[in-house]
Each structure stands twice: as C-alpha cells, then as structure tokens.
Amino acid sequence: MKPAIYVTRLLPEVVMDRLREYFMVRVNPHDRVLTRKEIMKNAASCDILLCLLTDTIDGEIMDVIPNLLGISNYAVGYDNIDIKAANARKIPVCNTPGVLTETTADLTWALILSVSRRIVEADRYTRTGRFKGWAPLLMLGQDVYGKTLGIIGAGRIGRAVARRARGFNMRLLYHDQQRNSELEKDSGAIFCSLPDLLSAADFVSLHIPLHRDTVNYISAGELQTMKRSAFLINTSRGQIVDETALLRALQKKWIAGAALDVYYNEPALTPGLTACNNLVMVPHIGSASTETRTRMGLMAADNAVAIMENRKPAALVNPEIWDCRRSIRS
Numbered sequence: 001m002k003p004a005i006y007v008t009r010l011l012p013e014v015v016m017d018r019l020r021e022y023f024m025v026r027v028n029p030h031d032r033v034l035t036r037k038e039i040m041k042n043a044a045s046c047d048i049l050l051c052l053l054t055d056t057i058d059g060e061i062m063d064v065i066p067n068l069l070g071i072s073n074y075a076v077g078y079d080n081i082d083i084k085a086a087n088a089r090k091i092p093v094c095n096t097p098g099v100l101t102e103t104t105a106d107l108t109w110a111l112i113l114s115v116s117r118r119i120v121e122a123d124r125y126t127r128t129g130r131f132k133g134w135a136p137l138l139m140l141g142q143d144v145y146g147k148t149l150g151i152i153g154a155g156r157i158g159r160a161v162a163r164r165a166r167g168f169n170m171r172l173l174y175h176d177q178q179r180n181s182e183l184e185k186d187s188g189a190i191f192c193s194l195p196d197l198l199s200a201a202d203f204v205s206l207h208i209p210l211h212r213d214t215v216n217y218i219s220a221g222e223l224q225t226m227k228r229s230a231f232l233i234n235t236s237r238g239q240i241v242d243e244t245a246l247l248r249a250l251q252k253k254w255i256a257g258a259a260l261d262v263y264y265n266e267p268a269l270t271p272g273l274t275a276c277n278n279l280v281m282v283p284h285i286g287s288a289s290t291e292t293r294t295r296m297g298l299m300a301a302d303n304a305v306a307i308m309e310n311r312k313p314a315a316l317v318n319p320e321i322w323d324c325r326r327s328i329r330s
C-alpha cells in the first residue's frame with residue numbers, strides 16, 4: 001500500500017499528479033485555509049504532511065498524527081512550523097529554497113518601481129477619469145536609477161535583488177550578521193552596520209527570515225533613522241516590520257513611502273494602512289508565478305518522496321535529526 005500524504009491546500013495539477021504516483025493523497029477540498037481543528041482531524045492518519053505557510057504546525061498537531069514521518073512545507077520560509085517541537089519528536093521538516101528566488105526578486109523590483117514612480121496611484125488616477133492631459137507636475141515620483149539600494153539579508157533573494165540593481169546603476173549597501181563575499185563579488189555591494197545602511201539608503205529592502213530575534217526588526221527607531229525621502233520594501237515576512245510604527249512613519253512622513261507584500265497579522269491589515277497613498281500593498285505574491293508555484297510544488301513533492309524512500313531530502317531544514325529520525329512503520 002502506498003504511504004499516505006495529507007495536503008492542506010490544492011496545489012497545481014502537475015504537482016498533485018506527481019504526488020499521486022507515490023502516495024495515497026488526501027487533500028483539503030476547500031479553497032481556503034483549514035482551521036487547526038480540521039488539520040488535526042484530516043491529517044491524523046497521514047505519514048507525511050504537506051502544508052503551507054498559512055498553516056501553523058506545532059507540537060500538539062504533530063502529536064495527533066502518530067505515524068508522521070515528515071513535514072514538507074510549500075514555502076522557503078518555515079516560521080509557521082515549530083522546528084523545536086519537530087526536533088524533539090525527530091520529525092524531518094523540508095522547505096523549498098532556490099526555486100522561488102528569482103521570482104521573489106522580480107516582485108521586489110516591481111514594488112521598488114511601483115512605489116517610487118507612483119504606479120498604483122497613477123493607475124487609479126487614470127482609470128477614474130482624472131487624467132486631463134500631460135502636466136509638468138503631474139504624479140512626480142522619485143528616480144531609481146543611480147540611487148542607493150540597501151539590502152538587509154544577504155541570502156539568495158537578497159543577492160538576486162542586488163544583481164538586478166546593476167541595470168539601474170545603483171550604489172549597493174548591505175547588512176547581515178556577517179559579510180557575504182558572493183554578494184560583494186557579484187554586485188559590488190558594501191557591507192555596513194544597520195544604522196549606516198538605514199541612514200544612507202534611498203531604498204531599504206528586507207530579505208531576512210522571521211524568527212524570535214527578527215520580530216519587529218524594523219521599528220520606530222529604525223524608521224526614524226531612514227531618510228525622509230527613502231522607501232521601505234518588505235517581501236520577507238510581515239512581523240519583521242512593526243506595522244503600527246510603519247503606519248505612523250507613513251502618516252507623519254518620516255519616510256517617503258513603503259511597499260509591502262507581507263503583513264504583521266496576515267491577512268488582516270493594521271487599520272489605517274489602506275488610507276496611505278504612499279504605500280503600495282500586494283497580497284503575499286512574491287513567488288506567485290505559474291512556473292514558480294509549480295516548481296515549489298514539485299520540490300515539496302520530491303522532499304516528501306525522499307523522506308518516504310529514506311533518502312535525505314534536498315531541502316532539509318533540520319538535518320541534525322536525520323540520523324535519528326522516526327522510522328517507517330512496519
């Protein structure tokens with residue numbers, strides 16, 4: 001008999017087909033996030049759980065799935081999974097790094113250009129019939145070309161964003177816990193402290209993972225350190241930015257604007273944000289291209305198959321427990 005996989009949301013058809021080759025597949029039939037109770041009930045008899053960043057998977061959920069041999073997350077970020085709890089139960093956890101890097105970097109650039117050149121505002125202006133002809137002062141934004149881009153987080157996505165900046169002849173600054181020779185070599189980025197980056201950059205783009213130490217990484221103090229003409233871009237995780245402080249910064253014009261793909265209490269928005277004209281908001285679509293969502297699904301499927309076949313998955317988040325992982329039931 002094939003092992004059982006529970007998939008918490010319907011994925012692209014080619015991914016579901018791949019899963020069916022190896023597993024008895026059960027999938028959430030609804031086009032919505034499952035409740036915690038539903039996950040507990042529906043996944044109880046599975047061997048592998050394939051979940052999304054919108055599912056919070058903690059020890060209690062792991063405990064109601066007695067045969068759980070692994071968790072495959074359909075995302076590169078895995079802050080939705082309690083890794084400590086998985087380690088304590090010797091459950092391998094996988095993610096989907098690499099396959100969404102370029103797509104997320106593209107979206108970051110779409111946001112940089114949208115917010116600085118007021119594309120969303122201009123679109124609304126045009127389609128609501130307010131465009132009465134070219135005017136010297138109409139919808140003036142700010143140049144991107146030749147400006148300074150500050151990248152926080154020198155991982156794959158940060159580096160891909162930096163590579164794109166070459167075409168805009170930008171000066172590049174970056175900050176991370178340590179220097180990254182690849183980023184410096186590829187893009188000529190200059191390493192600097194967080195306050196130095198914040199005070200010098202025209203665009204600050206966030207590419208760090210969410211964990212205990214990065215919650216509210218950008219808060220009122222950091223926003224006040226930024227130039228009044230600067231923009232903040234967040235395509236990483238919402239809780240990295242204190243959204244209440246950001247709202248204040250946008251209202252009081254501490255900074256020129258911001259563009260967000262992710263939100264503190266996603267999908268809920270801090271009241272007041274939608275009234276800010278200097279804010280571009282998109283609904284967590286960093287990896288949302290047909291090609292990339294398919295690649296992510298195939299990678300999540302491959303990770304799941306590898307666990308079942310006792311092969312170390314390509315993207316194992318907790319390799320330290322691999323040698324003592326739960327074994328396949330007899």
Ligand code: DGY
Binds near residue numbers: 075
């Ligand atoms: C991820 O994978 O972590 C992104 O946020 C969604 O694709």
